[in-house]
Amino acid sequence: xxxxxxxxxxxxxxxxxxxxxxxxxxxxxxxxxxxxxxxxxxxxxxxxxxxxxxxxxxxxxxxxxxxxxxxxxxxxxxxxxxxxxxxxxxxxxxxxxxxxxxxxxxxxxxxxxxxxxxxxxxxxxxxxxxxxxxxxxxxxxxxxxxxxxxxxxxxxxxxxxxxxxxxxxxxxxxxxxxxxxxxxxxxxxxxxxxxxxxxxxxxxxxxxxxxxxxxxxxxxxxxxxxxxxxxxxxxxxxxxxxxxxxxxxxxxxxxxxxxxxxxxxxxxxxxxxxxxxxxxxxxxxxxxxxxxxxxxxxxxxxxxxxxxxxxxxxxxxxxxxxxxxxxxxx
Numbered sequence: 001x002x003x004x005x006x007x008x009x010x011x012x013x014x015x016x017x018x019x020x021x022x023x024x025x026x027x028x029x030x031x032x033x034x035x036x037x038x039x040x041x042x043x044x045x046x047x048x049x050x051x052x053x054x055x056x057x058x059x060x061x062x063x064x065x066x067x068x069x070x071x072x073x074x075x076x077x078x079x080x081x082x083x084x085x086x087x088x089x090x091x092x093x094x095x096x097x098x099x100x101x102x103x104x105x106x107x108x109x110x111x112x113x114x115x116x117x118x119x120x121x122x123x124x125x126x127x128x129x130x131x132x133x134x135x136x137x138x139x140x141x142x143x144x145x146x147x148x149x150x151x152x153x154x155x156x157x158x159x160x161x162x163x164x165x166x167x168x169x170x171x172x173x174x175x176x177x178x179x180x181x182x183x184x185x186x187x188x189x190x191x192x193x194x195x196x197x198x199x200x201x202x203x204x205x206x207x208x209x210x211x212x213x214x215x216x217x218x219x220x221x222x223x224x225x226x227x228x229x230x231x232x233x234x235x236x237x238x239x240x241x242x243x244x245x246x247x248x249x250x251x252x253x254x255x256x257x258x259x260x261x262x263x264x265x266x267x268x269x270x271x272x273x274x275x276x277x278x279x280x281x282x283x284x285x286x287x288x289x290x291x292x293x294x295x296x297x298x299x300x301x302x303x304x305x306x307x308x309x310x311x312x313x314x315x316x317x318x319x320x321x322x323x324x325x326x327x328x329x330x
Contacts, residue, residue, distance in 0.1 A: 102305025
């Protein structure tokens with residue numbers, strides 16, 4: 001079987017992590033890179049891909065798809081560009097790995113999901129915890145009712161995000177679509193939505209921009225359609241990075257890092273519960289390649305992107321109006 005021919009679109013900082021994960025895979029081959037600035041693309045190739053001259057460099061995605069003919073593309077461009085870049089890649093016949101967030105409004109999320117379905121191509125969203133054994137165990141526990149009904153979820157994330165992103169596209173709404181809640185906060189919100197497996201039904205949010213153009217701090221309360229209540233605090237102005245989530249059941253509790261999936265602890269009743277997790281490659285990159293080859297099911301799907309953009313639309317609407325918001329289903 002020939003390796004999956006992979007292109008990388010958006011040669012910024014985090015794409016280096018994807019290159020590092022893909023290089024050791026014998027069943028994947030990076031064949032092309034693309035960004036708006038050719039020297040930046042070439043610098044990325046030299047730094048992360050051993051200056052391999054066989055990897056073609058482009059500044060036009062259409063030319064990359066036409067000439068390099070990749071089977072799949074990893075997209076890590078500014079958030080508001082995800083929709084058009086995703087449509088273009090699917091139309092070119094590529095499977096798509098989309099960095100979070102999938103898109104930045106619910107209308108586009110439904111359209112991109114429809115395009116993926118029409119083309120028959122795989123579209124995954126690059127979230128951390130969906131590919132970890134710990135969150136797989138959490139979701140299975142919720143589904144089976146091992147600890148009774150899930151009732152509440154509490155989570156927080158803190159980062160020095162505001163100072164770290166000064167002067168960068170992440171603080172420009174036209175490119176980012178939002179601030180810390182849409183950037184690093186996306187991982188925590190997806191950990192929540194992926195586990196609860198229900199649409200947000202009602203959302204109330206407070207947002208503090210700290211004098212910037214985007215949200216830095218936020219507190220969001222959510223009522224899901226299945227009755228689960230959640231509260232998520234996102235801090236972008238704290239130098240002490242941390243992340244934590246608690247899932248509260250009628251007969252137990254689970255604590256875990258909502259960013260990485262590390263530090264899992266569980267209780268049944270008031271007694272600690274011993275949890276044995278499998279050891280496996282938990283990267284979304286590995287899952288994406290395996291899904292293309294028919295070896296695995298995608299751990300994330302466009303449905304995750306739809307529910308999260310519905311949630312984010314409601315968060316910003318509630319923050320703007322000062323009233324609860326109801327996500328609009330299509």
